[in-house]
Amino acid sequence: MNRQVLFICLHVLHSVVGQISYTIPEEMTKGSLVGNIAQDLGLEIKRLISGKAKIYTRKTDEYIELNRERGVLLVKERIDREALCTETTLCALHFQILLENPMEFYRVTVQITDVNDNAPTFEQREMQFKISEAAITGAKFELERAVDLDVGINGVHKYELKPTDNFALKVHNNPDGNKNVEMVLQKPLDREKQEQIYLVLTAVDGGEPQMSGTMLIVITVLDANDNAPVFTQSTYKATVTENSPKGTVVATVTATDADQGSNGKITYSIINTLENIRKMFEVNQEKGEIILMTNIDFEKSRNFQINLRATDDGGFTDSCKLIVDVQDVNDNNPEINIMSKSNVISEDAKVNTVVTMINIEDRDSGENGKVQCFINENVPFVLQTSTNNFYSLVTDSELDRERASEYNITVTCSDEGVPSLSSSVTLTLQISDVNDNAPVFERSSYEAYIVENNTPGLSVFTVKARDADWNQNARVSYILEDSSVNGVPVSSYVSVSADSGVIHAVRSFDYEQIKDFHFCVKAQDGGSPPLSSNVTVKILIQDQNDNPPQVLYPVQTGGSVVGEMVPRSADVGYLVSKVVAVDVDSGQNAWLSYKLQKATDRALFEVGLQNGEIRTIRQVTDKDAVNQKLTVIVEDNGQPSRSATVIVNVAVADSFSEVMSEFTDFKQDKEYNDNLTFYLVLALAVVSFLFITCLVVIISVKIYRWRQSRVLYHSNLPVIPYYPPRYSDTLGGTGTLQHVYNYEVCRTTDSRKSDCKFGRAGSQNVLIMDPSSTGTMQRIQSEKNILDEPDSPLEVGRTVLFTT
Numbered sequence: 001m002n003r004q005v006l007f008i009c010l011h012v013l014h015s016v017v018g019q020i021s022y023t024i025p026e027e028m029t030k031g032s033l034v035g036n037i038a039q040d041l042g043l044e045i046k047r048l049i050s051g052k053a054k055i056y057t058r059k060t061d062e063y064i065e066l067n068r069e070r071g072v073l074l075v076k077e078r079i080d081r082e083a084l085c086t087e088t089t090l091c092a093l094h095f096q097i098l099l100e101n102p103m104e105f106y107r108v109t110v111q112i113t114d115v116n117d118n119a120p121t122f123e124q125r126e127m128q129f130k131i132s133e134a135a136i137t138g139a140k141f142e143l144e145r146a147v148d149l150d151v152g153i154n155g156v157h158k159y160e161l162k163p164t165d166n167f168a169l170k171v172h173n174n175p176d177g178n179k180n181v182e183m184v185l186q187k188p189l190d191r192e193k194q195e196q197i198y199l200v201l202t203a204v205d206g207g208e209p210q211m212s213g214t215m216l217i218v219i220t221v222l223d224a225n226d227n228a229p230v231f232t233q234s235t236y237k238a239t240v241t242e243n244s245p246k247g248t249v250v251a252t253v254t255a256t257d258a259d260q261g262s263n264g265k266i267t268y269s270i271i272n273t274l275e276n277i278r279k280m281f282e283v284n285q286e287k288g289e290i291i292l293m294t295n296i297d298f299e300k301s302r303n304f305q306i307n308l309r310a311t312d313d314g315g316f317t318d319s320c321k322l323i324v325d326v327q328d329v330n331d332n333n334p335e336i337n338i339m340s341k342s343n344v345i346s347e348d349a350k351v352n353t354v355v356t357m358i359n360i361e362d363r364d365s366g367e368n369g370k371v372q373c374f375i376n377e378n379v380p381f382v383l384q385t386s387t388n389n390f391y392s393l394v395t396d397s398e399l400d401r402e403r404a405s406e407y408n409i410t411v412t413c414s415d416e417g418v419p420s421l422s423s424s425v426t427l428t429l430q431i432s433d434v435n436d437n438a439p440v441f442e443r444s445s446y447e448a449y450i451v452e453n454n455t456p457g458l459s460v461f462t463v464k465a466r467d468a469d470w471n472q473n474a475r476v477s478y479i480l481e482d483s484s485v486n487g488v489p490v491s492s493y494v495s496v497s498a499d500s501g502v503i504h505a506v507r508s509f510d511y512e513q514i515k516d517f518h519f520c521v522k523a524q525d526g527g528s529p530p531l532s533s534n535v536t537v538k539i540l541i542q543d544q545n546d547n548p549p550q551v552l553y554p555v556q557t558g559g560s561v562v563g564e565m566v567p568r569s570a571d572v573g574y575l576v577s578k579v580v581a582v583d584v585d586s587g588q589n590a591w592l593s594y595k596l597q598k599a600t601d602r603a604l605f606e607v608g609l610q611n612g613e614i615r616t617i618r619q620v621t622d623k624d625a626v627n628q629k630l631t632v633i634v635e636d637n638g639q640p641s642r643s644a645t646v647i648v649n650v651a652v653a654d655s656f657s658e659v660m661s662e663f664t665d666f667k668q669d670k671e672y673n674d675n676l677t678f679y680l681v682l683a684l685a686v687v688s689f690l691f692i693t694c695l696v697v698i699i700s701v702k703i704y705r706w707r708q709s710r711v712l713y714h715s716n717l718p719v720i721p722y723y724p725p726r727y728s729d730t731l732g733g734t735g736t737l738q739h740v741y742n743y744e745v746c747r748t749t750d751s752r753k754s755d756c757k758f759g760r761a762g763s764q765n766v767l768i769m770d771p772s773s774t775g776t777m778q779r780i781q782s783e784k785n786i787l788d789e790p791d792s793p794l795e796v797g798r799t800v801l802f803t804t
Contacts, residue, residue, distance in 0.1 A: 019106065019107040019108075019109070020035075020037070020040055020041060020106060020107070020108050020109075021108075021109040021110075021111065022034055022035045022073070022108070022109070022110045022111065023110075023111040023113060024075075024079075024110060024111070024112065024113070025112070025113045025114075025115050026079050026080060026081035026082075026091075026112050026113065026114060026115055026117075027078060027079065027080065027115055027117060028075045028078070028079065029075070029078070030075055030076065030077060030078060031074055031075060032074065032075040033072060033073075033074060033075075034064060034072070034073035034074060034075060034110060035072065035073050036071060036072050037066065037071060037072060037073050037097065037108070038071025038072070039071065041097075041106055043071070045068070045069065045070075045071045047099070048066075048068045048071055048099070049068050049069070050101065051099030051100050051101060051104070052099070052100050052101075053066060053068050053097060053098065053099050054066065054097075054098050055095050055096070055097060055098075056095060056096045056097075056098050056105070056339055056359075057093075057094070057095035057096070058335070058337060058359075058361060062076055062077070063075065063076055063077050063079050063084075063093060064076055064093060064095065064108075064110060066097065073108070073110075079112055081112045081113075081114050081115075081151075082118060082149040082150070084112065085112070089151045089152070090111070091111070091112040091114075092109050092110060092111045092112060093109070093110040093112065094107070094108075094109055095107075095108055096108065096339070096359075098339060098340055100340060102354075103340055103354055103357060105339065105357070114150050114151045114152055114154050115150075115154065115207075116150055116154040116205060116207025116208065116209075116211065117150065118148055118149040118150045118154075118211070119148070119205070119211035119212060119213050120146040120147065120148040120156050120203035120204070120205055120211065120212060120213040121146060121147055121148070121213045122144055122146050122147075122201075122203070122213055122214075122215035123144060123147065123275070124144060124215060125215060125216065126215065126216045126217075126218060127143065127144055127201075127215060127216070127217050127218070128217075128218045128219075128220065129141055129183075129217065129218070129219045129220070129315060130219075130220045130222050130314070130315030131185070131189060131219055131220070131221055131222060131315050132189075132221070132222045132223060132224050132314050132315060132316070133188070133189045133190060133191040133221050133222065133223060133224060134223070134224030135185055135188070135189060135316075136185070136188070137185055137186060137187065137188060138184060138185060138186075139184070139185040139228070139316075140170075140182045140183070140184055140185075141167075141182065141183040141184075141185075141317060142180065142181070142182050142183075142271070142309065142317065142319045143181040143182065143183050143201055143215075143217070144181070144215065144271065145178065145179060145180070145181055146159070146203030146213055146215075147274065148203075148205050150205065150207065153205075153206040153207060154205055154206065154207040155205060155206070156179065156203050156204075156205055157204055157205050157206035157210075158171070158203075158204050159171055159179075159181050159201060159202065159203055159204075160201070160202040160204065161183065161199055161200070161201050161202075161217075162199065162200050162202070163199065164186075165187065166185065166186060166187045166189060166197065167183045167184065167185060167186060167197075167199060168183075168184045168186045169181065169182075169183060169184075169201075170182045170183075170184050176305070181201070183199075183217070189221045190221075191221040191222070191223065194221065195220065195221050196218060196219065196220055196221070197218075197219040197221070198216065198217070198218060198219075199216075199217040199219065200214055200215075200216060200217070201214065201215045201216075201217055202214045203215075220315075222314060222315055227257055227258040227259040227263070227264070227312075227314075227316065228257070228312065228314075228316030228317065228318055229255040229256065229257040229266045229310040229311065229312050229316060229317065229318045230255060230256055230257070230310075230318050231253060231254070231255045231308075231310060231318050231319070231320040232253075232254045232255070232256070233253075233320060234320050234321070235320065235321050235322075235323065236251055236253055236320060236321070236322040236323070237251075237322075237323050237324075237325070238250050238251035238290075238322060238323070238324050238325070239324070239325045239326075239327055240292065240296060240324055240325075240326055240327065241326075241327045241329055242295075242296045242297055242298040242326050242327065242328060242329050242331065243295055243296070243297075243329055243331055244292055244295070244296060245292075246292060246293060246294060246295070247291060247292065248291070248292040249289050249290070249291055249292075250281065250290045250291070250292055250322075250324055251289075251290050251322055251324070252287065252288050252289045252290070253268065253283075253288045253290070253308050253310075253320060253322060254288055255268070255288070255310030255318055255320075257310075257312045257316070259312065259314065262312075262313040262314075263312055263313055263314040264312060264313075265312060265313050266310050266311065266312055267285050267286070267310070267311050267312075268283045268284065268285050268286070268287075268288045268308060268309070268310055269283060269285065269308070269309050269311065270282070270283050270306060270307065270308060270309075271307045271308070271309045271319065272305075272306060272307050277304060277306060279293065279294065280292070280293055280294050280296065280304070281293060281304070281306055281324075283308060288308075288310075290306060290308075290322060290324075296326050298326045298327070298328040298329065298364075298365070299332065299363040299364070301326060302325070302326050303323060303324060303325045303326060304323070304324040304326070305321055305322070305323050305324075306321065306322040306323075306324065307319060307320075307321050307322075308320050308321070308322060328364055328365050328366060328368055329364075329368070330364055330368035330415060330417025330418065330419070330420075330421055331364070331421075332362060332363040332364045332368075332421070333362075333415075333421045333422065333423045334360055334361070334362045334371045334413040334414070334415055334421070334422065334423045335360070335361040335362070335363075335423065336358060336359075336360060336373075336411060336413055336423050336424070336425045337358065337359040337360070337361065338356065338357075338358060338425070338427075339357040339358065339359050339390075340356065340357045341355065341356035341357070341393075341427060342355050342356065342429070343428070343429065343430060344429070344430045344431075344432050345395075345399070345429060345430075345431060345432065346399075346431075346432045346434060347399040347400060347401040347431050347432065347433065347434050347436070348399075348434045348436070349395055349399060350395070351395055351396065351397060351398065352394050352395060353394060353395045354392050354393070354394050355381065355393045355394060355395065355427075355429060356392070356393040356427055357390070357391070357392055357393075358373070358383075358390070358391045358392075358393065358411065359389060359390055359391075360373060360389045360390075360391065360413050361389060362415050364415065364417060367415075367416045367417060368415055368416070368417035369415065370415060370416045371389070371413050371414065371415050371416075372413070372414055372415075372416070373391055373411060373412065373413040373414075374411075374412055375393070375409055375410065375411050375412070376409065376410045376412075379407055379409055380395060380396050380397040380398070380399055380407075381393055381394065381395055381396055381407070381409055382394060382396040383411070391411075393409065393411070393427070399431055400431075401431040401432070401433050401434070401469075401470065402437060402468040402469070404431065405430070405431050405470070406428065406429065406430055406431065407428070407429045407431070408426055408427070408428055409426065409427045409428075409429060410424055410425070410426045410427075411424060411425050411426075411427065412424040433469050433470040433471060433473055434469075434473070435469055435473040435525065435527025435528065435529075435530075435531060436469070437467055437468040437469045437473075437525075437531070438467070438525070438531035438532060438533045439465035439466065439467045439476045439523035439524065439525055439531070439532065439533050440465060440466055440467070440468075440533060441463060441464070441465045441523060441533065441535040442464050442465070442466070443535070444535070445535060445536045445537070445538070446461065446463055446535060446536070446537045446538065447537075447538045447540065448460050448461035448503065448537065448538070448539050448540070449539075449540050449542050450505060450509060450539060450540075450541060450542065451541075451542045451544050452508075452509050452510055452511040452512075452541050452542065452543060452544045452546070453508055453509070453510070453544050453546055454505050454508055454509060455505075455508065456505060456506060456507055456508055457504055457505065457506075458504065458505045459502050459503070459504055460494065460503045460504065460505050460539065461502075461503045461537070461539075462500065462501050462502050462503065463478065463496075463501040463503065463521050463523075463535060463537065464501055465478075465501070465523035465533065465535075467525045469525065469527065472526045472527065473525055473526060473527040474525060474526075475525060475526035476501075476523050476524070476525055476526075477498045477499070477523070477524050477525075477526070478496045478497065478498055478499075478500075478501040478521055478522070478523055478524075479496065479498065479521070479522040479523075479524060480494070480495065480496045480519065480520075480521060480522075481519065481520035481521065481522050481534065483519050483520060485514070485517040485519070486514065486517075490517070490519040491506070492506055492507065493505070493506055493507060493509075493517065493519075493539075494506055494519065494539065496521055501521070501523075503521075503537065509541045510541075511541045511542065511543040511544065511585075511586070512547070512584055512585075514541060515540070515541050516538060516539060516540045516541060517538075517539055518536055518537060518538040518539070519536075519537055519539075520534050520535065520536055520537070521534065521535055521537055522534050523535070543585050543586045543587055543589055544585075544589070544638075545585055545589040545636060545638025545639065545640070545641070545642055546585070547583060547584045547585050547589075547642070548583075548636070548642040548643060548644050549581045549582065549583045549592055549634040549635070549636055549642065549643065549644045550581060550582055550583070550584070550644065551579065551580070551581045551634060551644055551646045552580040552581060552582060553578070553579065553580040554577065554579070554646065554648060556646060556647070563577070563647075563648050563649035563650060563651075564576050564577045564614075564648060564649070564650045564651070565650070565651045565652075565653060565656075566616065566620060566628075566650055566651070566652050566653075567620070567653070567654050568620045568621070568622060568624070568652060568653065568654055569620070569654070570616055570619075570620045571616070571619065572616055572617065572618055572619060573615050573616065573617075574615060574616040574620075575613060575614070575615055576605065576614040576615060576616065576648075576650055577613075577614045577648055577650070578611070578612055578613045578614065579594055579607070579612035579613075579614065579632050579634065579646055579648070580612060581594075581612065581634040581644065581646075583636050585636065585638065588637040588638065589636055589637065589638040590636060590637075591636060591637035592610075592612075592634055592635070592636055592637075593609050593610060593634075593635050593636075593637070594607045594608060594609060594610070594611070594612040594632060594633075594634055595607060595609070595632070595633050595635065596630060596631075596632060596633075597631045597632065597633040597645065598629075598630070598631035599628070599629070599630045599631070600625060600627070600628045600629050600630075601624065601625065601628060603617070603618060604616060604617065604618060604620070604624060604628065605617065605628070605630055605650070607630075607632055612632070612634070614630065614632070614648060614650075620652055624652045625652065626651055626652050626653050627649070627650075627651060627652075628649070628650040628651070628652060629647065629648075629649055629650075630647070630648040630649075630650060631645055631646075631647055631648075632645065632646050632647075632648060633645045634646070
C-alpha cells in the first residue's frame with residue numbers, strides 16, 4: 001500500500017486545518033489498515049480521545065472508520081471502485097477529522113486504486129455486416145468497442161481479429177484515451193465463393209492476470225454497391241441546458257451517399273457501447289436528429305460523446321461523433337452542514353470565541369456555485385470564513401444574559417446565480433449565567449413606623465431586593481449590619497429574616513425614651529464570590545397615650561387646710577388660681593383640657609377648658625360659705641383618654657382672721673354650748689396651738705421648699721423642662737401655659753382696703769415656681785406678721801408667675 005502525506009497547518013480563529021492523503025486499492029477486506037492518522041498528523045492518542053475525534057463527511061455511505069484508541073484509519077466496508085466512481089478515472093474519498101476543545105479539523109483524502117477485477121465486455125454478443133462484393137480493398141468497417149470497468153493498465157489493452165483471410169484489424173487511439181476499432185478489407189470479397197463470413201473479435205486487458213472478452217462478427221456479402229455514406233463532419237459539437245425537457249433536439253448530423261436507389265438510402269444509428277448514452281439520447285434513423293430522452297443533470301455529467309453511424313442499403317457505413325456539452329443552470333440550493341456546535345456559552349465568554357463551525361456546499365458551478373453567508377442582525381455574533389466553504393460563528397461582543405438569555409441565530413447562504421437560490425438554518429444558543437449583578441433594593445432608603453409598647457417579635461416592615469442574575473446567583477439573603485443605637489447593639493432592637501427580608505422588633509419600644517433610630521440591612525446573593533448592597537432603614541416610634549397628665553400646680557400636700565383666698569368683694573371673672581399640668585406624651589395625646597368635676601358651689605366658680613384658670617362666674621356674696629372645695633379633672637386628648645384630678649381649697653374671706661374665726665366657730669359647734677368658760681379656754685388653747693403650729697409649719701415649709709428648689713434645679717426629670725402643646729385660650733393665646741400672669745394682692749387687716757392689681761402678660765418660656773408664692777404659705781406668713789404687729793396696718797404683696 002502506497003501512502004502519500006501532504007500536511008498543511010493553518011491557525012485561524014483557534015481552529016487547525018490540515019490535509020493528508022492516503023492511497024489504497026479497492027476490494028480491501030473490512031478492518032484493513034488505511035493509515036496511522038495520529039502518527040501522520042503528529043497527534044497523541046489521548047488528544048484524539050479527549051477531543052472526541054470523529055469523521056465528518058457529507059455522504060451517507062461511509063467506507064472509512066476511525067479507531068481513536070489506536071489512532072488509525074480502517075476500512076469499514078468493502079470498496080468497489082467501479083461502483084463508487086462510475087465515470088471518473090481518479091477515484092477518491094474526501095472527509096474531515098474533527099476534534100473539540102479546542103476545535104480542530106483535518107482534511108483527509110483516500111485515493112482508491114483500481115485492481116483488475118473486471119473483464120472486457122462487448123455490448124452486443126454478435127455484430128452483423130452486409131458488404132457488397134464490389135467493396136474495394138481498404139474499405140473500413142467500424143466495430144463496436146469493448147468496455148472494461150477497470151481503468152489504466154487494467155482497462156482494454158489490445159484487440160485481436162481472427163481469421164484474417166479477408167480482413168485486418170486497425171485500432172486508433174483517441175485523445176480522450178478511448179480506442180476506435182476498425183475492420184479493413186484487405187482482399188476483395190467473392191459472394192459466389194463465400195456468401196457469409198464469420199469472424200471473432202477479442203478484446204484483452206493489460207492486468208495481471210489478463211482477462212478478455214469476445215464478440216462474433218457475421219458478414220453477409222452483397223452484390224455490388226461501390227459508394228459508402230460520408231458524414232459532412234467527422235466531429236459535431238452541441239450544447240444543451242441541464243433540465244431541458246424531454247424531446248429536445250440536441251443536434252442533427254448529416255451523411256451523403258453518391259449511390260442511387262436503395263444503395264443510396266442512409267440509416268442513422270447510435271453505436272455507443274455505454275448503456276446510459278442510449279437511455280439518454282436517441283437518433284431519428286431517417287433525419288439524423290439526436291433527441292433528448294430524459295433530464296440531464298450537470299452535476300452528474302458535464303458532457304457526453306455520442307458515436308453515430310450512417311449505413312446505406314448496400315451495407316456501406318461511415319461514422320462520426322457528437323460531443324454534447326451540458327450547460328449549468330442554478331438549480332441547486334446551497335447546502336449548510338453543521339460540523340460542530342455549542343448549545344450553551346457562558347456570558348463571560350471572550351470576544352472571538354468559536355461557537356459553531358459550518359461547511360457550505362453548492363453543487364452548481366461558476367457563479368451559480370459561489371456562495372455568500374450572513375447571519376441576522378442585532379446579535380453579538382459574526383460569521384468568519386477560515387477557508388473555502390468553511391465558516392466559523394464567533395462572538396463579536398460581550399454577552400449579557402440579563403439582556404438576552406437565548407439567541408436564535410439564523411444563518412442564510414445565497415449563491416450568485418440568476419435567480420439566486422438560498423438556504424438557511426437556525427441555531428439556538430443558550431447563555432449561561434455568571435454572578436455579575438449585585439442585589440438592588442427597591443428603594444434607596446426605607447422608613448417604617450411602629451407604635452410604642454409593641455409586642456416583641458412584631459413584624460415592622462419588609463425590605464426587598466432583586467438580583468438580575470439567575471438561579472443561585474439571584475438567591476438573595478438579608479443580613480443586619482452591625483451598628484449601635486445609643487451605645488446598644490442594634491440587634492437588641494430589631495432582627496431581619498434572612499430569606500424574606502421581614503424586619504421584626506426584638507423589644508418593646510417606649511416613645512418617651514427613644515423616638516427614632518436607623519440601621520443598615522445588607523442584601524447578599526448566593527453567587528461565588530457573593531455580591532451585596534446596603535440600604536438604610538429608619539424606624540420611627542409613634543406615640544401612644546400611655547401617660548396620664550401630671551399636675552404641677554397646685555402641689556398636693558396633706559396638711560393644707562386653705563389653698564386659695566377669694567375676697568368677698570371679688571368681681572365676676574376674678575382669677576382665683578390656675579391649675580398647671582403637663583403630659584409627657586406628644587401630639588394630640590398631650591392636648592390637655594380642664595373641667596370642674598366637683599365643687600361646693602358650682603354656681604360660683606368655673607375652670608377654663610384649655611388654660612386651667614379658676615375664675616368666679618358671679619359676684620361673691622356674704623352668704624357664700626367660707627370653705628369652698630373644688631375638684632378639677634385634667635384630661636388628655638388620647639384614645640382612650642387619660643386623666644388626673646386635683647383638689648383646690650378656696651377660702652371666701654376678706655382676712656385670715658375671718659378664716660380663723662370660721663374655723664374656730666366650726667370647732668366650737670362641736671363643743672358643749674352650755675360651758676362658755678370651757679369654750680373660751682379651749683379657743684385660747686386652739687389659737688395658741690395654731691400660732692405655734694403656724695410657726696413650725698412656716699419654718700418647715702421654708703426649709704422644704706428651699707430643698708425642693710435645689711432638687712428641681714439639679715434634677716433631670718422630664719416634668720420640669722417639658723413644654724405642653726399650645727392651645728387657644730380666652731386671651732387669644734395658644735397652649736396650655738401660653739402667658740405669664742402677674743398679679744399682686746395687697747391686703748391689710750381691713751379687708752375693705754385690700755387691693756388686687758393685674759400686671760401685663762409676659763412671654764417667657766420658663767416655668768418659675770417660687771415656694772414662697774403658694775397661696776396657703778403666703779397667707780400663713782401674712783397672718784404671722786399680723787400677729788406680730790396687731791396695731792399697724794400691713795400690706796402684703798403676692799406675685800404669682802406662670803410661664804411656659
